Amino acid sequence: MSRRFRFIALLAAALLLYASAAAQVELRLTWYDDGPEGQVMRELLDRFEAENPDIRVVMDTVPYATGILQSLPLQLASGEAADMARVTNLGGLSQYWLDMRPYLSDPDVWEANFGPFLDWMRPEGSDAIPGFMTQLTVTGPFINRTLFDQAGIEVPTGETTWEEWAEVTRQVADATGTPYAMAMDRTGHRLAGPAISQGARFFGDDGHATIDDEGMREMMQLMVDWHADGTMDPEVWIAAGGGYAAANEPFINAQIVLYMSGSWQVGQFAELIGDAFDWEAVPNPCGPAACTGMPGGAGVVGIADTDHPEAVARVMEYLAQEEVLAEFYGRTLFIPGHLGLAESGIDFVTDIESARDALNVFASEVPNLHPTAYALQAYPFNFVVFDTMRDRLTQVYVGELTLDEALERIQADIDEVLREEGER
Amino acid sequence: MAARATVVQRAAALVGRGVEGVYVLLMNAVGLLMEPLQRLVGMRRMAWLFLLPNLLVFTIFILFPMVLNVYYATTSGPRLYPQDRPFVGTANFERLFTCTDYTNPNTCLEDRFWRAARNTGVFVLFQVGGMVAISLLTALVLNRKVVARGFFRSVFFYPVLLSPVVVALIWKWILQRDGVLNAMLVSLGGEPINFLLSGSWAMAWVIMVSIWANMGFYTLILLAGLQSIPVELYDAGAIDGTSTLQSFRHITLPLLMPTMMVVLVLALIRAVQMFDEVFVLTGGGPGSATLLLVQYIYQTGFGTQNPRFGLAAATSVTLGAVLLVATLLQLRIGRGSERHLA
Incomplete structure (x- = not known):
């Protein structure tokens, strides 16, 4: 060549x-x-x-x-x-x-x-x-089953309420020396399901987001009380400042008994918790209006x-x-x-029984999702609602606002953004 | 030996001539360009020509964004580009300043702005005051003949070299529930304290951390100021029998005042602009206990799914105006004290 x-x-x-x-x-x-x-x-x-x-x-x-x-x-x-x-x-x-x-x-x-x-x-x-x-995704609680076993306390089954879970997880935390009974991701989205279960309607007759009603007050008051009496992990909502914060790390480290989050955590828990302890998803607790999470x-x-x-x-x-x-x-x-x-059906690739069971629990939650939950998920300004609920409620925890003032502020924040967006 | 020295001298002379030759060549080239330019624009306008590159950069990156920010402050809506934003005049400023009782943020339309303003006031007061006092004290100590003076100067300056995010993360690990400080407290038989869950604790730590992180810089400036004071004045004072306190009050402090004013202005501007360390350490929480104005601007304009650029820009303009007035006031006071000294 x-x-x-x-x-x-x-x-x-x-x-x-x-x-x-x-x-x-x-x-x-x-x-x-x-x-x-x-x-x-x-x-x-x-x-x-x-x-x-x-x-x-x-x-x-x-x-x-x-x-x-x-x-x-x-x-x-x-x-x-x-x-x-x-x-x-x-x-x-x-x-x-x-x-x-x-x-x-x-x-x-x-x-x-x-x-x-x-x-x-x-x-x-x-x-x-x-x-x-x-x-x-479907939101719902996870529990650390091993802590229940160690405490010798039965995991509640059937139709349960948030108040019952708070009581029983406090007992488990006390018995096992776990720092906190419960934690919830710092977002209004996670709070919305329990609020709808308590009767929150989220929308007024004109179709716009309307926050202040008995159901919302009931759920927010529960959150305030749980933060005041140490049931909820304050590092998630109070110490996290202004923004989204997840509580997956304390759950993975067995520092909380019940963690309100959602189905997207299953893969991570299967990988990171492994066989360190038994964990499972449980159905969403009920309130007077529903037993719903959020889609x-x-x-x-x-x-x-x-x-x-x-x-x-x-x-x-x-x-x-x-x-x-x-x-x-x-x-x-x-x-x-x-x-x-x-x-x-999906052939989920995992050997971990907890992961398969959790996915089944979340799948079985889909029929229980309340119509308001679907409407809120489809609402184009749902992030405005979720963000202001999160930030104003935190101000109640630390004493900057009363619950009445917070509810007023939440509505005002939503109305102001809608006005700027030309929606109101 | 002498022959070797001669060779070195010749080599040095050769290098010197070479450097001179290059310099002359370069200057001639510049002269070739500048002389016709000077003839063209005239001697008096040449200064502007030299300033032009810097002025251009200043205009594009500082002046233009400032003007644009003022325009944004008079517009509303979610659109980003100026031409898409409806003009609303002073509506954003009116919203910011609508309060029934200015001492109570809960009575204000934008309560978080007022909380942030109040927090910023508290932060600036204690952080700048503490910073200047501690920096001055440190500079005074480091100006004396203490053991390992060079080492201590480096130690105090070291945190300045750290990124603010690193500083905040380090302190977060120290202060959080399972942090180093609580571990120490527990090991000493005490109860753990949730430092970042109480508003007053969180603000105190935010001030402390920012002083720790920045005092080295101001100490260095003050140290330079102290070293520029002629020793003869202290000697003269000693002959007159002045005490240490008297020589500090009547010699050090007045002569250090111009440097102190520089430190004060720089520290004030930096404190009002504080964002990164606080944002990472507390996120403005708990609640809004450590929310400062710059973070409020960030969260209103950028930290949300539905940004309110107009309101954020109006806050920014307000903050800029307050800062300008404070700086002018400080400079005026500084000049007054200099004249008094003269």
């Missing part, structure tokens, strides 16, 4: 490489992790990239509280967001989602499998298809500002395939947000 031929071959190879790299579309996906799902998603995307060498997907994993709740809305407003994102505020930011309908090969399949959840993601009256659900979920959505809507739709179509999603839900231990898979 002559030297000149070798040089030309090398040059051609380099040019080919350059051309293929230049032709490759790079998409960015803003992601957050509750457990191991980022790793599973990366593996699925690697397979997609192997089958579609013209598209490369880069995952930018960010913290949920600061990256998704705080920074993403600003990135969206300034047109600087990624091409896709995993989000929980599905409706409140729906004006920024990409309508993939024109780019999808079969939109009807999406409507059939994601229909009810698409309504959470799309602006009112629109038939847009912005994305798919990475998980359907919710996270979805991957396309962003309207993307330069590559067709490529985004191709990635989404790959990920939303039944067998791909079945693997994702199965390995992450997430409740499927896909009607077909929910019906056929």
